[in-house]
Amino acid sequence: MIPKWNSYKEKWNVQSDDVIKPGLTAIEEALVRVGNPENKLQTVHLAGTNGKGSTLTFLESIAKEHGLRVGKFMSPCILDVHDQIQVEGQAISEAEMNLVFQQMQVAGLSGKLTDFELLTVATFLHFVASNVDIALIEAGMGGLLDSTNVVTPIASIIPSIALEHTNFLGDTIESIAYHKAGIIKPYQPVIIGDLPLEAKNIVYEEASKKHASVFELNHQFYVEQEKDGESYVHNDNGLRITKLTRTIKGAHQANNMALAITAFFEVAISLELQVSEEAIQKAVKNATILGRFEEIMPYVVLDGAHNPASAEKLIETIKQEFPDEQITFVIGILADKAVKEILQLFEQVSDCFYFVDFDNPRAMAAHNMLELSNASYKAVLEDYVQFLKRQSARKSRTIVSGSLYLLTEVRSRLKNN
Structure with missing residues (x-):
């Protein structure tokens, strides 16, 4: 049950199922009916057990400091369904949600999707209407069969992998990793955190099949502590961002910050942006996230x-x-x-x-x-x-x-x- 979601379904007479049905066929067919909005977006796709929300928050802050108009899709909600879909930090309004529901009703999507699939379609429609420069998309569950896995992102991010949702994703680290690695797309880089060896092997195997570059924490990029609580991030290509001070608490958040900075370099290359060390420093300090300490x-x-x-x-x-x-x-x-x-x-x-x-x-x-x-x-x-x-x-x-x-x-x- 997504708070306030049913009120829109009832108002527009658009039905969807509140159960989980992994698979992409239904949403792919639905997206064709609404003009494939996902193909009109520049995206970064995140999947993983923990750290997705924090990494997304750092990345959003960095992108905004570089002047990009940012859309983000997260789950679960904080207060209600509106805050799962945000542009420039503002939750989708009732008027905006009504507009996308009208589009989905006219397209005949009633009865064809689950709640989360319908929400994913609504997200893509809103981001296109809002002219976002970059859309940060968080997978709902797993990755391979998650409804968000219809995008071809600039980069994919997998912060961590551990046992979760075993009734859907399997009861081993390898099976979980197989689903998370499903977000890797041909020739598009994947940025990964400190993963268990058995999970890392699966990710590298999938990346190799798809000719996707892997940027791994503590291998191709690093985060180090400086004095007075500051840290710096550097990589094997000589890039170095210093004097990073986080507001988000927890030593592990330094890793999520490093993932976000590394992903942003890929975004900057793709969108032909000049990376500013000062903007990254400011963004990291300003980044805050609800529900994380x-x-x-x-x-x-x-x-x-x-x-x-x-x-x-x-x-x-x-x-x-x-x-x-x-x-x-x-x-x-x-x-x-x-x-x-x-x-x-x-x-x-x-x-x-x-x-x-x-x-x-x-x-x-x-x-x-x-x-x-x-x-x-x-x-x-x-x-x-x-x-x-x-x-x-x-x-x-x-x-x-x-x-x-x-x-x-x-x-x-x-x-x-």
Whole structure:
């Protein structure tokens, strides 16, 4: 369920299915009906287990500082469906969404697509209408069979690969990597982060088949620490960007920053742009992302760690940012995630857990999470809004985590209160 999506479907009598149906045939046929807007866009395509959103955010900021008009497509939503489709940082408006729905209705797309496929078509139509210079497209799930995989990008980015969505993508790193590597296109470069060896082998094999260059972190490009929290990124061709200071917290975010800078060099070559070191420095400092170690109110931090790999990164950041503080967790997780493993990781830095129910059909019940927890103090929390306000008032460091869908609900409820 995508908040506010059904209201447009009902208004325009355009039906779509709310289940996941991997495959490209349906969306390819639909895109023909609306004039193949995806072929009119310059794109960068991102897939991976973690780091897509952060890498996209750095890349968006860098592109904007170089004067480009940027569209971005992300999932899941932050508040509702509008913020998944943005141009120049502005969510698609109701009027603009109505325009693309009118186009999709006239094209006869009703009943032919899933919700996410229909949303992908709407995104391409809006980006073309908005005359974006570059469209940053985040895959919804996997890559190979994801509806976004109809683009031929300037570059593809795969920040990380770990086990996820095993019911759709397979239960091995190799099978997951096969799906992620599916976004690699013939003769178009792919930029990759620090991947497990078995995943890296799959990516290189796929890139070789498609004659695609691979730019790998710590092989063709690097990020190094300087003094006073600054860092620099350099590559084997002598390019070097220095004095980089991030607002986005977490040591792992330096890697995502380096991926974005490396990808932007490919964008600049393709669009014949002059790269400015000063613009990159400013962009990196200005880049912020909701739900990534985001302090939503004093002492209350939201972080969308929803699998073991991202949970480990959150723990590293907590240790770095709050080394001597007592941590309280407020947790809500989807039942198809590695819930017990995630909780065991969080228990490394806290012994106080509150579990909450949130509005998602895939959410694990709070009392079931509580049963899986080994924490000394654990409880089911009914009214987390008032609890978070009290925690903030008493200066008690609290981390809300487990699912991006939970973060969406928390942000909305706090805003309404």
